Amino acid sequence: MPTCEFMCLNGEIVPYRDAKIHAFSAVVKYGLGVFEGLRAYWNAGRGELYVFRLAEHIERLRFGMKMMRYDKIYDADYLEDCLIRMLRANEIRENAHIRMIAYVDGDDELIVTGPVGLVIGVMKLPPRRSLETGVKVTVSAWQRIADNALPPRVKCTANYVNNRAAELEAKLNGYDGVLMLTADGKLSEASGACIFLVRNGRLITPDVGSDILESITRDTVIETARRELGVAVDERRVDRSELHAADEVFWCGSGQEVVPVVAVDRLPVGSGKPGPLTRRVQQHYFKIVRGEVPEHAEWRTAVWQRN
Ligand SMILES: Cc1ncc(COP(=O)(O)O)c(C=O)c1O
Missing domain, CATH: 3.20.10.10 (D-amino Acid Aminotransferase, subunit A, domain 2)
Structure with a gap:
Protein backbone atom coordinates (compact mmCIF):
# COMPACT_ATOMS: atom_id res chain seq x y z
CA MET A 1 0.00 0.00 0.00
CA PRO A 2 1.42 3.43 -0.90
CA THR A 3 1.94 6.20 1.62
CA CYS A 4 -0.94 8.70 1.41
CA GLU A 5 -0.62 11.99 -0.44
CA PHE A 6 0.03 14.33 2.50
CA MET A 7 2.82 14.05 5.03
CA CYS A 8 3.81 16.27 7.92
CA LEU A 9 7.41 17.52 7.68
CA ASN A 10 8.66 19.67 10.54
CA GLY A 11 5.12 20.80 11.34
CA GLU A 12 4.08 21.62 7.75
CA ILE A 13 1.63 19.52 5.73
CA VAL A 14 3.42 18.81 2.45
CA PRO A 15 2.80 16.56 -0.58
CA TYR A 16 4.55 13.17 -0.41
CA ARG A 17 7.06 14.17 -3.14
CA ASP A 18 8.20 17.19 -1.11
CA ALA A 19 8.92 15.34 2.16
CA LYS A 20 12.68 15.39 1.56
CA ILE A 21 15.85 15.56 3.62
CA HIS A 22 19.46 16.02 2.56
CA ALA A 23 21.28 12.90 1.33
CA PHE A 24 24.16 13.66 3.72
CA SER A 25 22.01 14.16 6.83
CA ALA A 26 23.08 12.21 9.94
CA VAL A 27 20.03 9.96 9.72
CA VAL A 28 21.27 8.74 6.35
CA LYS A 29 24.94 8.54 7.33
CA TYR A 30 24.61 7.03 10.82
CA GLY A 31 21.03 5.79 11.21
CA LEU A 32 20.17 8.58 13.67
CA GLY A 33 16.40 8.23 13.61
CA VAL A 34 13.91 7.14 16.25
CA PHE A 35 10.50 6.10 15.07
CA GLU A 36 7.05 4.82 15.92
CA GLY A 37 4.58 2.66 14.02
CA LEU A 38 1.00 3.18 15.16
CA ARG A 39 -2.43 2.20 13.98
CA ALA A 40 -5.66 4.09 13.60
CA TYR A 41 -8.97 2.18 13.50
CA TRP A 42 -12.17 3.28 11.81
CA ASN A 43 -15.38 2.78 13.78
CA ALA A 44 -18.11 3.03 11.12
CA GLY A 45 -20.96 3.06 13.67
CA ARG A 46 -19.61 6.19 15.34
CA GLY A 47 -18.08 7.71 12.22
CA GLU A 48 -14.84 8.04 14.16
CA LEU A 49 -11.18 7.20 13.63
CA TYR A 50 -9.28 6.17 16.76
CA VAL A 51 -5.49 6.30 17.07
CA PHE A 52 -4.54 3.51 19.45
CA ARG A 53 -2.38 4.37 22.47
CA LEU A 54 -1.08 7.57 20.92
CA ALA A 55 0.15 8.97 24.26
CA GLU A 56 2.31 5.89 24.90
CA HIS A 57 3.79 5.96 21.38
CA ILE A 58 4.61 9.64 21.78
CA GLU A 59 6.27 9.02 25.15
CA ARG A 60 8.38 6.20 23.68
CA LEU A 61 9.45 8.46 20.80
CA ARG A 62 10.42 11.19 23.27
CA PHE A 63 12.36 8.64 25.35
CA GLY A 64 14.26 7.60 22.19
CA MET A 65 15.11 11.23 21.42
CA LYS A 66 16.45 11.65 24.97
CA MET A 67 18.52 8.44 24.87
CA MET A 68 20.00 9.47 21.53
CA ARG A 69 20.85 12.88 23.05
CA TYR A 70 18.99 14.91 20.43
CA ASP A 71 19.37 18.70 20.71
CA LYS A 72 15.63 19.10 20.91
CA ILE A 73 12.87 16.88 22.27
CA TYR A 74 9.46 17.74 20.84
CA ASP A 75 6.57 18.41 23.23
CA ALA A 76 3.96 15.67 23.38
CA ASP A 77 1.25 18.21 22.39
CA TYR A 78 3.17 19.27 19.29
CA LEU A 79 3.69 15.66 18.19
CA GLU A 80 0.00 14.86 18.68
CA ASP A 81 -1.08 17.98 16.80
CA CYS A 82 1.21 17.20 13.81
CA LEU A 83 -0.09 13.63 13.64
CA ILE A 84 -3.77 14.57 13.83
CA ARG A 85 -3.40 17.34 11.24
CA MET A 86 -1.70 14.88 8.87
CA LEU A 87 -4.54 12.32 9.28
CA ARG A 88 -7.14 15.02 8.64
CA ALA A 89 -5.29 16.32 5.59
CA ASN A 90 -5.50 12.81 4.12
CA GLU A 91 -9.22 12.46 5.06
CA ILE A 92 -8.51 9.09 6.67
CA ARG A 93 -11.77 7.23 7.30
CA GLU A 94 -10.54 3.64 7.26
CA ASN A 95 -7.98 1.49 9.08
CA ALA A 96 -4.52 2.89 8.65
CA HIS A 97 -0.89 2.54 9.72
CA ILE A 98 1.01 5.66 10.77
CA ARG A 99 4.75 6.15 10.94
CA MET A 100 6.53 8.98 12.69
CA ILE A 101 10.30 9.49 12.58
CA ALA A 102 12.31 12.01 14.60
CA TYR A 103 15.77 12.29 13.07
CA VAL A 104 19.04 14.15 13.17
CA ASP A 105 19.17 16.26 10.04
CA GLY A 106 22.64 17.83 10.41
CA ASP A 107 25.50 17.03 8.01
CA ASP A 108 28.31 16.66 10.51
CA GLU A 109 30.52 14.15 12.36
CA LEU A 110 29.38 11.05 14.24
CA ILE A 111 28.56 12.89 17.47
CA VAL A 112 26.19 15.34 15.76
CA THR A 113 22.99 15.93 17.81
CA GLY A 114 20.99 18.35 15.66
CA PRO A 115 19.22 20.02 14.05
CA VAL A 116 16.35 17.66 14.66
CA GLY A 117 13.60 16.93 12.13
CA LEU A 118 10.22 15.23 12.25
CA VAL A 119 8.29 13.44 9.54
CA ILE A 120 4.92 11.69 9.80
CA GLY A 121 3.03 9.72 7.15
CA VAL A 122 0.14 7.27 6.87
CA MET A 123 -0.86 4.25 4.78
CA LYS A 124 -4.36 2.81 4.43
CA LEU A 125 -4.19 -0.81 5.47
CA PRO A 126 -6.80 -3.58 5.09
CA PRO A 127 -6.54 -6.60 7.49
CA ARG A 128 -3.85 -9.15 6.63
CA ARG A 129 -4.62 -12.83 5.97
C1 LIG B 1 11.25 -5.27 17.30
C2 LIG B 1 9.85 -4.98 17.69
N1 LIG B 1 9.32 -5.60 18.75
C3 LIG B 1 8.05 -5.38 19.15
C4 LIG B 1 7.24 -4.51 18.47
C5 LIG B 1 5.86 -4.24 18.95
O1 LIG B 1 5.86 -2.98 19.58
P1 LIG B 1 4.53 -2.13 19.72
O2 LIG B 1 3.52 -3.05 20.32
O3 LIG B 1 4.87 -1.04 20.64
O4 LIG B 1 4.15 -1.71 18.36
C6 LIG B 1 7.73 -3.86 17.35
C7 LIG B 1 6.85 -2.96 16.60
O5 LIG B 1 7.10 -1.91 16.24
C8 LIG B 1 9.07 -4.06 16.96
O6 LIG B 1 9.60 -3.41 15.91
Whole structure:
Protein backbone atom coordinates (compact mmCIF):
# COMPACT_ATOMS: atom_id res chain seq x y z
CA MET A 1 0.00 0.00 0.00
CA PRO A 2 1.42 3.43 -0.90
CA THR A 3 1.94 6.20 1.62
CA CYS A 4 -0.94 8.70 1.41
CA GLU A 5 -0.62 11.99 -0.44
CA PHE A 6 0.03 14.33 2.50
CA MET A 7 2.82 14.05 5.03
CA CYS A 8 3.81 16.27 7.92
CA LEU A 9 7.41 17.52 7.68
CA ASN A 10 8.66 19.67 10.54
CA GLY A 11 5.12 20.80 11.34
CA GLU A 12 4.08 21.62 7.75
CA ILE A 13 1.63 19.52 5.73
CA VAL A 14 3.42 18.81 2.45
CA PRO A 15 2.80 16.56 -0.58
CA TYR A 16 4.55 13.17 -0.41
CA ARG A 17 7.06 14.17 -3.14
CA ASP A 18 8.20 17.19 -1.11
CA ALA A 19 8.92 15.34 2.16
CA LYS A 20 12.68 15.39 1.56
CA ILE A 21 15.85 15.56 3.62
CA HIS A 22 19.46 16.02 2.56
CA ALA A 23 21.28 12.90 1.33
CA PHE A 24 24.16 13.66 3.72
CA SER A 25 22.01 14.16 6.83
CA ALA A 26 23.08 12.21 9.94
CA VAL A 27 20.03 9.96 9.72
CA VAL A 28 21.27 8.74 6.35
CA LYS A 29 24.94 8.54 7.33
CA TYR A 30 24.61 7.03 10.82
CA GLY A 31 21.03 5.79 11.21
CA LEU A 32 20.17 8.58 13.67
CA GLY A 33 16.40 8.23 13.61
CA VAL A 34 13.91 7.14 16.25
CA PHE A 35 10.50 6.10 15.07
CA GLU A 36 7.05 4.82 15.92
CA GLY A 37 4.58 2.66 14.02
CA LEU A 38 1.00 3.18 15.16
CA ARG A 39 -2.43 2.20 13.98
CA ALA A 40 -5.66 4.09 13.60
CA TYR A 41 -8.97 2.18 13.50
CA TRP A 42 -12.17 3.28 11.81
CA ASN A 43 -15.38 2.78 13.78
CA ALA A 44 -18.11 3.03 11.12
CA GLY A 45 -20.96 3.06 13.67
CA ARG A 46 -19.61 6.19 15.34
CA GLY A 47 -18.08 7.71 12.22
CA GLU A 48 -14.84 8.04 14.16
CA LEU A 49 -11.18 7.20 13.63
CA TYR A 50 -9.28 6.17 16.76
CA VAL A 51 -5.49 6.30 17.07
CA PHE A 52 -4.54 3.51 19.45
CA ARG A 53 -2.38 4.37 22.47
CA LEU A 54 -1.08 7.57 20.92
CA ALA A 55 0.15 8.97 24.26
CA GLU A 56 2.31 5.89 24.90
CA HIS A 57 3.79 5.96 21.38
CA ILE A 58 4.61 9.64 21.78
CA GLU A 59 6.27 9.02 25.15
CA ARG A 60 8.38 6.20 23.68
CA LEU A 61 9.45 8.46 20.80
CA ARG A 62 10.42 11.19 23.27
CA PHE A 63 12.36 8.64 25.35
CA GLY A 64 14.26 7.60 22.19
CA MET A 65 15.11 11.23 21.42
CA LYS A 66 16.45 11.65 24.97
CA MET A 67 18.52 8.44 24.87
CA MET A 68 20.00 9.47 21.53
CA ARG A 69 20.85 12.88 23.05
CA TYR A 70 18.99 14.91 20.43
CA ASP A 71 19.37 18.70 20.71
CA LYS A 72 15.63 19.10 20.91
CA ILE A 73 12.87 16.88 22.27
CA TYR A 74 9.46 17.74 20.84
CA ASP A 75 6.57 18.41 23.23
CA ALA A 76 3.96 15.67 23.38
CA ASP A 77 1.25 18.21 22.39
CA TYR A 78 3.17 19.27 19.29
CA LEU A 79 3.69 15.66 18.19
CA GLU A 80 0.00 14.86 18.68
CA ASP A 81 -1.08 17.98 16.80
CA CYS A 82 1.21 17.20 13.81
CA LEU A 83 -0.09 13.63 13.64
CA ILE A 84 -3.77 14.57 13.83
CA ARG A 85 -3.40 17.34 11.24
CA MET A 86 -1.70 14.88 8.87
CA LEU A 87 -4.54 12.32 9.28
CA ARG A 88 -7.14 15.02 8.64
CA ALA A 89 -5.29 16.32 5.59
CA ASN A 90 -5.50 12.81 4.12
CA GLU A 91 -9.22 12.46 5.06
CA ILE A 92 -8.51 9.09 6.67
CA ARG A 93 -11.77 7.23 7.30
CA GLU A 94 -10.54 3.64 7.26
CA ASN A 95 -7.98 1.49 9.08
CA ALA A 96 -4.52 2.89 8.65
CA HIS A 97 -0.89 2.54 9.72
CA ILE A 98 1.01 5.66 10.77
CA ARG A 99 4.75 6.15 10.94
CA MET A 100 6.53 8.98 12.69
CA ILE A 101 10.30 9.49 12.58
CA ALA A 102 12.31 12.01 14.60
CA TYR A 103 15.77 12.29 13.07
CA VAL A 104 19.04 14.15 13.17
CA ASP A 105 19.17 16.26 10.04
CA GLY A 106 22.64 17.83 10.41
CA ASP A 107 25.50 17.03 8.01
CA ASP A 108 28.31 16.66 10.51
CA GLU A 109 30.52 14.15 12.36
CA LEU A 110 29.38 11.05 14.24
CA ILE A 111 28.56 12.89 17.47
CA VAL A 112 26.19 15.34 15.76
CA THR A 113 22.99 15.93 17.81
CA GLY A 114 20.99 18.35 15.66
CA PRO A 115 19.22 20.02 14.05
CA VAL A 116 16.35 17.66 14.66
CA GLY A 117 13.60 16.93 12.13
CA LEU A 118 10.22 15.23 12.25
CA VAL A 119 8.29 13.44 9.54
CA ILE A 120 4.92 11.69 9.80
CA GLY A 121 3.03 9.72 7.15
CA VAL A 122 0.14 7.27 6.87
CA MET A 123 -0.86 4.25 4.78
CA LYS A 124 -4.36 2.81 4.43
CA LEU A 125 -4.19 -0.81 5.47
CA PRO A 126 -6.80 -3.58 5.09
CA PRO A 127 -6.54 -6.60 7.49
CA ARG A 128 -3.85 -9.15 6.63
CA ARG A 129 -4.62 -12.83 5.97
CA SER A 130 -2.13 -14.01 8.60
CA LEU A 131 -4.52 -12.83 11.33
CA GLU A 132 -6.73 -15.76 10.34
CA THR A 133 -4.27 -18.38 9.06
CA GLY A 134 -1.36 -17.72 11.40
CA VAL A 135 2.32 -17.74 10.46
CA LYS A 136 5.01 -20.43 10.21
CA VAL A 137 8.28 -19.15 11.60
CA THR A 138 11.88 -20.07 12.29
CA VAL A 139 14.36 -19.20 15.03
CA SER A 140 17.08 -17.05 13.53
CA ALA A 141 20.78 -17.78 13.47
CA TRP A 142 21.20 -14.01 13.91
CA GLN A 143 21.49 -13.03 17.56
CA ARG A 144 19.26 -10.25 18.95
CA ILE A 145 21.11 -6.97 19.57
CA ALA A 146 21.91 -6.49 23.25
CA ASP A 147 21.14 -3.62 25.63
CA ASN A 148 24.83 -2.80 26.11
CA ALA A 149 25.39 -2.48 22.35
CA LEU A 150 22.27 -1.14 20.60
CA PRO A 151 19.49 -1.02 23.22
CA PRO A 152 16.36 -2.61 21.69
CA ARG A 153 14.10 -0.55 23.99
CA VAL A 154 15.10 2.47 21.91
CA LYS A 155 13.18 2.25 18.64
CA CYS A 156 16.13 3.50 16.63
CA THR A 157 16.21 3.04 12.86
CA ALA A 158 19.78 1.64 13.01
CA ASN A 159 18.62 -1.22 15.28
CA TYR A 160 16.48 -2.60 12.48
CA VAL A 161 19.49 -3.79 10.48
CA ASN A 162 19.43 -6.69 12.98
CA ASN A 163 15.70 -7.37 12.54
CA ARG A 164 15.99 -7.07 8.77
CA ALA A 165 18.85 -9.59 8.54
CA ALA A 166 16.84 -12.13 10.53
CA GLU A 167 13.58 -11.59 8.64
CA LEU A 168 15.21 -11.58 5.23
CA GLU A 169 17.04 -14.83 5.94
CA ALA A 170 13.82 -16.45 7.21
CA LYS A 171 11.83 -15.38 4.16
CA LEU A 172 14.55 -16.55 1.75
CA ASN A 173 14.35 -19.91 3.52
CA GLY A 174 10.59 -20.13 2.99
CA TYR A 175 9.24 -19.06 6.41
CA ASP A 176 6.63 -16.37 7.04
CA GLY A 177 8.62 -14.77 9.84
CA VAL A 178 11.33 -15.06 12.45
CA LEU A 179 12.04 -15.17 16.16
CA MET A 180 15.35 -14.11 17.66
CA LEU A 181 17.34 -15.25 20.70
CA THR A 182 19.38 -13.19 23.16
CA ALA A 183 23.17 -13.55 23.45
CA ASP A 184 22.61 -16.19 26.17
CA GLY A 185 20.21 -18.18 24.01
CA LYS A 186 16.87 -17.16 25.58
CA LEU A 187 13.83 -16.20 23.56
CA SER A 188 13.72 -12.48 22.77
CA GLU A 189 11.17 -11.32 20.17
CA ALA A 190 10.17 -11.37 16.51
CA SER A 191 11.49 -8.91 13.91
CA GLY A 192 8.53 -6.57 14.46
CA ALA A 193 6.51 -8.03 17.32
CA CYS A 194 6.69 -9.45 20.84
CA ILE A 195 6.03 -13.11 21.52
CA PHE A 196 3.61 -14.92 23.83
CA LEU A 197 3.33 -18.63 24.64
CA VAL A 198 0.37 -20.40 26.18
CA ARG A 199 1.15 -23.23 28.60
CA ASN A 200 -1.46 -24.80 30.83
CA GLY A 201 -3.84 -21.87 30.37
CA ARG A 202 -1.24 -19.22 31.36
CA LEU A 203 0.36 -16.67 29.11
CA ILE A 204 4.16 -16.49 29.16
CA THR A 205 6.24 -13.75 27.56
CA PRO A 206 9.95 -12.86 27.70
CA ASP A 207 10.61 -10.20 30.35
CA VAL A 208 11.78 -6.69 29.48
CA GLY A 209 15.37 -7.74 30.22
CA SER A 210 15.27 -10.16 27.28
CA ASP A 211 16.46 -7.54 24.77
CA ILE A 212 12.98 -6.71 23.52
CA LEU A 213 11.32 -3.49 22.50
CA GLU A 214 9.09 -2.48 25.43
CA SER A 215 6.07 -3.03 23.24
CA ILE A 216 2.84 -1.15 23.74
CA THR A 217 0.80 -4.05 22.35
CA ARG A 218 2.58 -6.45 24.72
CA ASP A 219 1.49 -4.17 27.55
CA THR A 220 -2.07 -4.09 26.16
CA VAL A 221 -2.21 -7.90 25.99
CA ILE A 222 -0.81 -8.32 29.52
CA GLU A 223 -3.18 -5.75 31.03
CA THR A 224 -6.33 -6.97 29.27
CA ALA A 225 -5.53 -10.66 29.78
CA ARG A 226 -5.14 -10.15 33.53
CA ARG A 227 -8.03 -7.74 34.06
CA GLU A 228 -10.63 -8.61 31.48
CA LEU A 229 -9.95 -12.19 30.38
CA GLY A 230 -8.96 -13.48 33.83
CA VAL A 231 -5.80 -15.10 32.45
CA ALA A 232 -2.52 -15.18 34.41
CA VAL A 233 0.57 -13.78 32.67
CA ASP A 234 4.19 -14.62 33.50
CA GLU A 235 6.92 -12.24 32.36
CA ARG A 236 10.17 -14.22 32.64
CA ARG A 237 13.13 -15.69 30.79
CA VAL A 238 11.89 -18.17 28.19
CA ASP A 239 13.85 -21.12 26.80
CA ARG A 240 13.88 -21.76 23.07
CA SER A 241 12.57 -25.31 23.59
CA GLU A 242 9.47 -23.94 25.34
CA LEU A 243 8.28 -22.84 21.90
CA HIS A 244 7.86 -26.54 21.12
CA ALA A 245 6.35 -27.39 24.52
CA ALA A 246 3.75 -24.61 24.23
CA ASP A 247 0.06 -25.28 23.56
CA GLU A 248 -0.24 -22.04 21.59
CA VAL A 249 2.05 -19.23 20.44
CA PHE A 250 1.22 -15.79 19.07
CA TRP A 251 3.01 -12.57 18.42
CA CYS A 252 1.78 -9.01 18.78
CA GLY A 253 2.66 -5.47 17.81
CA SER A 254 0.96 -2.30 16.63
CA GLY A 255 1.60 -3.18 12.99
CA GLN A 256 1.23 -6.95 13.31
CA GLU A 257 -1.72 -6.79 15.72
CA VAL A 258 -2.24 -10.31 17.23
CA VAL A 259 -1.05 -13.08 14.91
CA PRO A 260 -1.16 -16.83 15.70
CA VAL A 261 2.15 -18.69 15.25
CA VAL A 262 1.20 -22.16 14.02
CA ALA A 263 4.63 -23.73 13.42
CA VAL A 264 8.16 -23.13 14.64
CA ASP A 265 11.03 -24.64 12.65
CA ARG A 266 8.58 -26.94 10.86
CA LEU A 267 7.19 -28.39 14.11
CA PRO A 268 3.48 -27.62 14.58
CA VAL A 269 2.57 -25.51 17.61
CA GLY A 270 -0.11 -27.48 19.50
CA SER A 271 -2.65 -28.66 16.93
CA GLY A 272 -0.96 -26.64 14.19
CA LYS A 273 -3.98 -24.30 14.08
CA PRO A 274 -4.61 -20.99 15.86
CA GLY A 275 -5.48 -21.88 19.47
CA PRO A 276 -8.54 -20.89 21.54
CA LEU A 277 -6.78 -18.51 23.93
CA THR A 278 -5.01 -16.82 21.02
CA ARG A 279 -8.43 -16.28 19.42
CA ARG A 280 -9.84 -14.82 22.66
CA VAL A 281 -6.91 -12.41 22.99
CA GLN A 282 -7.22 -11.46 19.32
CA GLN A 283 -10.98 -10.83 19.47
CA HIS A 284 -10.72 -8.78 22.64
CA TYR A 285 -7.87 -6.74 21.20
CA PHE A 286 -9.90 -5.79 18.12
CA LYS A 287 -12.92 -4.79 20.22
CA ILE A 288 -10.74 -2.45 22.25
CA VAL A 289 -8.82 -0.85 19.38
CA ARG A 290 -11.99 -0.23 17.36
CA GLY A 291 -13.84 1.17 20.36
CA GLU A 292 -16.53 -1.54 20.29
CA VAL A 293 -16.35 -1.86 24.09
CA PRO A 294 -16.35 1.01 26.60
CA GLU A 295 -13.21 -0.23 28.40
CA HIS A 296 -9.95 1.64 27.94
CA ALA A 297 -11.39 4.75 26.31
CA GLU A 298 -8.17 6.44 27.52
CA TRP A 299 -6.25 4.36 24.94
CA ARG A 300 -8.25 5.72 21.98
CA THR A 301 -7.61 9.20 20.57
CA ALA A 302 -10.48 10.42 18.38
CA VAL A 303 -9.38 12.17 15.17
CA TRP A 304 -12.58 13.76 13.89
CA GLN A 305 -14.75 14.63 16.90
CA ARG A 306 -12.33 16.64 18.97
CA ASN A 307 -11.75 20.29 19.81
C1 LIG B 1 11.25 -5.27 17.30
C2 LIG B 1 9.85 -4.98 17.69
N1 LIG B 1 9.32 -5.60 18.75
C3 LIG B 1 8.05 -5.38 19.15
C4 LIG B 1 7.24 -4.51 18.47
C5 LIG B 1 5.86 -4.24 18.95
O1 LIG B 1 5.86 -2.98 19.58
P1 LIG B 1 4.53 -2.13 19.72
O2 LIG B 1 3.52 -3.05 20.32
O3 LIG B 1 4.87 -1.04 20.64
O4 LIG B 1 4.15 -1.71 18.36
C6 LIG B 1 7.73 -3.86 17.35
C7 LIG B 1 6.85 -2.96 16.60
O5 LIG B 1 7.10 -1.91 16.24
C8 LIG B 1 9.07 -4.06 16.96
O6 LIG B 1 9.60 -3.41 15.91
